[in-house]
Amino acid sequence: MAITPQWKDELRARIALSSLVQRSVKLTRAGREWKGCCPFHDEKTPSFYVNDQKAFYHCFGCGAHGDAISWMVDHAGLSFMDAIKELAAMAGMEVPAPDPVQAKKAQQRASLIDVTEAAQRFFVESLAGPSGAAAREYLQRRGFSARIIGEFGFGWAPDDRQALAKALAQFGEDMLEGAGMRAANEAGERYDRFRGRVTLPIQDARGRVIAFGARVLNEREGVAKYLNSSDTALFDKGRTLYNLHRAAPAARQSGRVVVVEGYMDVIALANAGINDAVAPLGTALTEMQLELLWRMVEVPVLCFDGDAAGQRAAMRAIARALPLLAPMRSLAIVRLPAGLDPDDLIKTQGKDAMERLLASPAPLIDTLWEFERDAQPLATPEAKAGLKARLMAHVETIRDPEIKALYRRELSDRFSAFAYPPRAPRPGFTRPRRGATLPPPGLSDEGRRRLRDIIHGGQRKGLLAAVVAGLARYPQEIARHAEALSTLARHDRTAAPLVESLFELAETLDSHGAHAICESLGHPAPPADIRYAFLDEGTATGDACEELAEAVSLLVERPALEAALAATIARFESDPEGSFAEQARLRAQLMTFDERLKAFGRKKAAPVAMGDDSAPTEEMG
Structure with missing residues (x-):
């Protein structure tokens, strides 16, 4: 049988997480929880908490979060299966025998990783060879340092339909195609998927190459500027964030994770020394990608271009996030100046300009309000009513009842202040002197x-x-x-x-x-x-x-x-x-x-009578 979620739940229930953590971290009792200094980052004031009832640990300083299994993986450095085996021995449980089907799939994935890792070595060698001269010039022109080129694994896919097949002949066509490296046309002819492009490896959370992205050197009509691997047994673009394996440790130190639109934006930020950035892979943020972000920090910062397309991308992310909002779990939004991407901004205004923007992002609710308010002219009562209808439609998607109520109130207040501004004095009305006697106004x-x-x-x-x-x-x-x-x-x-x-x-x-x-x-x-x-x-x-x-x-x-x-x-x-x-x-x-x-x-105005230092609490009815 496989290691099911139910089996893992029972394993967690049998392990006192505080006892496990106290083997290497000094903890003291704090109410129903335990607290201590976080082992994942340097700190003098304890911000690391362990909750045995909920079976998780959390650091409010760096955002480290997990259960007994992740503790053994992230802190003890064990592989997943080694962590499972050690915890099962502690809990007196038998590790389930591997499911033959799942075991075969795992073996297939491992074999496919051999293919992608070999392809990465081939692309890197090609970049350094004679055919990679134009690619090296392109990367130099982009301003990428040798350190960044090596760290992110830039390579070159020669403009040859059979180059990879010849270099990786030991794997066979089926494995090359299964790893997303080769494809076939309608006539059955097989060819290399990536040709004449600068390549970038896409890695999983453990840093293993599972797919590739590639960019043409010279943009031309009818040719896609960027090309990513298709989904395979290794790679699901909706469940993968580019650069996650590098950004996660950096985010624990900075307490921040930045989401940009593409992998070249991630690399531009890293080139400037901003290492806590990730990117989706050609799609809008998915629910799974949001969950990955929230495991790192409570409020990820989404950074979008300042043009209309960037604003629409921000709203797509907000619409996807609204149903998932929870206490202390939201998004913040940074909009770049119109016409600039992160690379342009850093080159023209410097890293400090980028850091200033990232340091003061707009809350999710502000971006939502401004987008809908500015979406169309609001010159008529009907248009204003439409604005309110759109805002309330967003509110209705929020699942958490407390957050839904707070969003409804906040957006209603903003709408009322916008749609019902204070009126100008009536024609012919003169504001009287202070204390002047006024005739009764027109109330019936x-x-x-x-x-x-x-x-x-x-x-x-x-x-x-x-x-x-x-x-x-x-x-x-x-x-x-x-x-x-x-x-x-x-x-x-x-x-x-x-x-x-x-x-x-x-x-x-x-x-x-x-x-x-x-x-x-x-x-x-x-x-x-x-x-x-x-x-x-x-x-x-x-x-x-x-x-x-x-x-x-x-x-x-x-x-x-x-x-x-x-x-x-x-x-x-x-x-x-x-x-x-x-x-x-x-x-x-x-x-x-x-x-x-x-x-x-208790906040009432002070009573007039001397000695009356208390006033009865007013009742609602």
Whole structure:
């Protein structure tokens, strides 16, 4: 039988990872985990943690991460099978006998690696020989040092349809074709796949040659500039990252991994001393490639050309990553100046210019917002609604519920600020002097009565009353929170009249300094027992609006959680296991929410009465 994932899970479960690690690393107990100085990089303050329950280790300094098997491979230097055998002996388990089919496939792959390694030696020898003169001149013209040419294994495929077949005749046609080195046309004639091109070996995570990339010396119409090996038993381009075996150790030191568009970009960066770069192989980033990146660092940096094609490539990567986002797992984006690739930028502006860009990448959400905002003109309400629809469509692809909720809120806030900017004063309106008496604005008597009833407890008390009073004081904020208020109305029908009144107020109220809300102007002042910083006249407007935004978020969040919990309870009979787990998660979120609400309550404005050094926490309803 084969070594199945289930067998490996049992092996991990039987091994106390902390005991294994403590053979060579000093660990101390830290709650449910163990911590110590990371063995993969030099550090004085411990950032390396081992979790026996989850059976993995993780370094927050260099990003090293793995289980018992990877510990034996990466730290002890064993091969995979040697690591399996040693751990199985420790755990008292029998190593499964090899599956004959899998064993045959492994033997075939090993044989094919013999072919690709031999082909690499042939290409390197050809580069150094008489036929490689033009290729050597090309590499020199590109500015690649002799060290880089040797380190990355540049070679030359002679412009001869049978050169490789003659040089590697010991392997036979079937093996050469199986390794992707030869192909056949419709007439059955076999020929070398790579001819008249500079070659580059593509290596796996262990540094073994599994495929090739090749570039023509002189671009000409009808001839592909770059040519990669086709997929073989050795090579799956969707599961391979170019330069991974070199970049992974460098990333542990830098805490960063840079993803560029092609392998020549990787080499240009390495030529300048930036060694933590990788590249996909002619395709957009795949889910498997993203997982490989996240094993190295939490936030890989994607570096794209600044032209329209580079922007589209960035969005393809973002769309692929959104469903996979998780806490502390995202992407950052660097856009190069238009018309420049990494090599051009380094040659024209120097390595420091490249490092500055890599040091300040844009978060994924910023790139998503800017791309969709600038995708098409937004001159009409319909176009603006289309922008919001596109943003929310992206949000719906996110699987993690917490991250989805945060993205929805953040993008909704950005959309509201963009689509509902503060309005200019109405024609003929003159802002009065501070303290001047104003006639009541155009709010209807019914709307004014509803507002007064809401603030003074006619419908809800506490935080709701404070938020309504705050939005009446700062009516320009109503548009900013329109989406949140609409959500509140959907989840809490008693709040629907409130939302209607606030939207009416947005058309009629304006802020007139510190006295925007007072009975003489026809707008009810907040009750004396409602004391929050955003209602205190001494609070700066900017600070008050931020406090008010937090209050709105708290007001809306609990009804949404309660609605989600009710829906989860309702599906208990059809999915008891899933419903139970979801109920536990939502109840935990409600407990966390209550703590946040209490903490916010403690931030109220100081009471007026002397000696009253505490104020009761406001309830949601």
